[in-house]
Amino acid sequence: MSVVVFAESWNGTFKKGTFEILTYAHDVAKKMDTKCVAITIGEISDDVKVLANYGADKVVSIPNQFDACDNKGLSSALAQIADSEGANIVILSNTNTGKTIGPRVAVKMDASFISNTVDVPSESSPLLVKKKSFSGKAFEMAQSHADKTVIALSPNAYNIMQNNNDSCDFATIDCQVENTNVSSINVEKASGKISLAEAEIVISAGRGLKGPDNWGMIEELADLLSAGTACSKPVSDIGWRPHSEHVGQTGKAIAPNLYIAVGISGAIQHLAGVNSSKVMVAINTDPEAPFFKAADYGIVGDAFEVVPRLIEEIKQFKSSN
Amino acid sequence: MNILVCISNVPDTTSKIEFTSDSTSFLTNGVQFIINPYDEFGLTKAIKLREQHGGKVTVVNFGESTSEPTLRKALAIGADEAIRIDGAPTDSFLVAKELSKVISENNFDLIILGRESIDYNGGAVPAMIAELLDLPFVNACTGLTIEGTEAKMEREIEGGKEFVSSSLPLVIGGQKGLVEESDLLIPNMRGIMTARTKPLAVVECSSSSGKSSSVSFEKPAAKQACKMVEAGQEKELVTLLHKEAKVI
Numbered sequence A: 001m002s003v004v005v006f007a008e009s010w011n012g013t014f015k016k017g018t019f020e021i022l023t024y025a026h027d028v029a030k031k032m033d034t035k036c037v038a039i040t041i042g043e044i045s046d047d048v049k050v051l052a053n054y055g056a057d058k059v060v061s062i063p064n065q066f067d068a069c070d071n072k073g074l075s076s077a078l079a080q081i082a083d084s085e086g087a088n089i090v091i092l093s094n095t096n097t098g099k100t101i102g103p104r105v106a107v108k109m110d111a112s113f114i115s116n117t118v119d120v121p122s123e124s125s126p127l128l129v130k131k132k133s134f135s136g137k138a139f140e141m142a143q144s145h146a147d148k149t150v151i152a153l154s155p156n157a158y159n160i161m162q163n164n165n166d167s168c169d170f171a172t173i174d175c176q177v178e179n180t181n182v183s184s185i186n187v188e189k190a191s192g193k194i195s196l197a198e199a200e201i202v203i204s205a206g207r208g209l210k211g212p213d214n215w216g217m218i219e220e221l222a223d224l225l226s227a228g229t230a231c232s233k234p235v236s237d238i239g240w241r242p243h244s245e246h247v248g249q250t251g252k253a254i255a256p257n258l259y260i261a262v263g264i265s266g267a268i269q270h271l272a273g274v275n276s277s278k279v280m281v282a283i284n285t286d287p288e289a290p291f292f293k294a295a296d297y298g299i300v301g302d303a304f305e306v307v308p309r310l311i312e313e314i315k316q317f318k319s320s321n
Numbered sequence B: 001m002n003i004l005v006c007i008s009n010v011p012d013t014t015s016k017i018e019f020t021s022d023s024t025s026f027l028t029n030g031v032q033f034i035i036n037p038y039d040e041f042g043l044t045k046a047i048k049l050r051e052q053h054g055g056k057v058t059v060v061n062f063g064e065s066t067s068e069p070t071l072r073k074a075l076a077i078g079a080d081e082a083i084r085i086d087g088a089p090t091d092s093f094l095v096a097k098e099l100s101k102v103i104s105e106n107n108f109d110l111i112i113l114g115r116e117s118i119d120y121n122g123g124a125v126p127a128m129i130a131e132l133l134d135l136p137f138v139n140a141c142t143g144l145t146i147e148g149t150e151a152k153m154e155r156e157i158e159g160g161k162e163f164v165s166s167s168l169p170l171v172i173g174g175q176k177g178l179v180e181e182s183d184l185l186i187p188n189m190r191g192i193m194t195a196r197t198k199p200l201a202v203v204e205c206s207s208s209s210g211k212s213s214s215v216s217f218e219k220p221a222a223k224q225a226c227k228m229v230e231a232g233q234e235k236e237l238v239t240l241l242h243k244e245a246k247v248i
């Protein structure tokens, strides 16, 4: 028995989400009274020893290099090591990558696949775990009917904790994997922006901003707070902002610590994708805007006056803290 | 080109989600069902590809007879024929297995699914099908062009975009970008009339159990009333976010 966790990296560095799922995997392993094995894939420029600080009992590094699109290769490498480590639970982050390879790993291992989980399993046999469902409108207890389960943890659902392990083992294993059937032509990186899925603070704006030229203040506020930027669906549909920023039921579902919604009415489909945020702030000229029913803090006012003042106050706050 | 579009039958996005009093199942009473929004992009894309390359668009749903209006709507939008696998789709693996059976019994060049079903949000069926049938798979696909037996695609990745290519047949998990929102086809009167006479085959479900099940449901805890801050008092908001909410 063991809990295997995929320590995802991007351009050789571990993602924040990796430490989150590692903390989670450590807690699951502790609960199951078994060991936690972290797997890295590809060239890692970070020191893999850092994984032991978050509770890994063993780290297996697979040096094989895979393109992002090579879900066949990635999943077969992961499943091979998971099997050889006797995994009965495999944990990934519920990101694009997690959802692309997790289900494949599950099929290979004859395991069930449960995504969007928000807590450690409450029972281990049969495994029972809480997950988000209906696009954030509900939670569900999902039960696994297989001996093995692949779990994809919802990003920002679990607190990162250090669990230093001085006796962690390290191994490197070359995997034999079949050739991919999808080829990468090239990758276009979004310029140094904070990824929405992992952002702790998100500044989002809607049609209330009137036009694409008015986003300067949103970006300035986001920069000040090291936040990601998002938008409502119509804003991305009309092309004021890129589709990748569209959040909601039919866009990205996010769960930052702080979500600031500027000039967004708060339609049910919008809220579905953001209401897992820990704290929400609404800024809107209309006191009847539905967002105020969902928000924790609100300001009724014109975004073009409120946001610049907020920027000044944040600057002051930052200089005195 | 022979294209299959897999369609999940989901509650309308405006639906209030309610559960039975014992919290064990989703209450469908009074809920309007629609084509899963991600699958709408796939369906329009399939119809556009048929216009360019000729061929046929088939839609499939694994569900009970209550999902037939959704399939008829897909026919009204422009699909040529529909298949309903008769059964209760209680888990991703079961759905993937049943869809894979239909796929392996036919010759589809392209199998289009959505990135995610907006009801149970598994996000698992497309990748499982690719694994079960050992077909190339491109997830979070935001652009697709076909030249001969080769497909070129754009996909969203964390931190950017990846441009990829693959041979057909191919499985994709699609989303907005495959076509734009403004290009989405909607049924017209003629479409609705002809949809009634287009073939809708019902096939039996071959397996009965999945690998997981939804045991119980709960709704998120009700939010406390929103604390209002006067416009002009942004300093107070910053203090609240720092001292009370502790998020900055």
Ligand SMILES: Cc1cc2nc3c(=O)[nH]c(=O)nc-3n(C[C@H](O)[C@H](O)[C@H](O)COP(=O)(O)OP(=O)(O)OC[C@H]3O[C@@H](n4cnc5c(N)ncnc54)[C@H](O)[C@@H]3O)c2cc1C
Residues within 6 Å of the ligand: A205, A206, A207, A208, A209, A231, A232, A233, A234, A235, A246, A247, A248, A249, A250, A251, A262, A263, A264, A265, A266, A267, A268, A269, A270, A273, A283, A284, A285, A286, A289, A301, A302, A303, A304, B013, B037
């Ligand atoms: C199938 C379906 C799926 C959908 N999925 C999504 C989704 O995933 N995500 C999503 O966001 N939407 C989604 N929608 C759309 C949703 O229903 C709303 O139409 C949309 O969220 C509204 O966007 P908005 O709040 O930016 O614009 P509006 O509703 O037009 O709201 C603009 C707001 O700005 C305020 N305002 C105006 N001027 C100012 C100012 N100067 N300062 C401050 N405030 C101002 C107004 O009072 C208003 O509340 C979906 C709809 C459907 C039918």
Ligand SMILES: Cc1cc2nc3c(=O)[nH]c(=O)nc-3n(C[C@H](O)[C@H](O)[C@H](O)COP(=O)(O)OP(=O)(O)OC[C@H]3O[C@@H](n4cnc5c(N)ncnc54)[C@H](O)[C@@H]3O)c2cc1C
Residues within 6 Å of the ligand: B005, B006, B007, B008, B009, B010, B026, B028, B036, B038, B039, B060, B061, B062, B063, B089, B090, B091, B092, B095, B099, B112, B113, B114, B115, B116, B117, B118, B119, B120, B121, B122, B123, B124, B125, B126, B213, B214
């Ligand atoms: C009344 C009712 C009750 C249901 N109860 C449950 C339940 O308790 N638990 C549960 O997990 N599911 C249930 N479902 C099924 C649900 O609608 C999905 O079919 C199922 O969840 C698919 O798994 P997923 O969430 O991983 O799909 P995803 O992997 O998120 O879906 C991705 C894509 O797969 C395709 N797809 C998904 N489902 C189907 C399908 N049924 N037919 C054709 N294509 C499909 C679509 O293209 C979709 O965009 C129920 C459905 C109905 C109508």
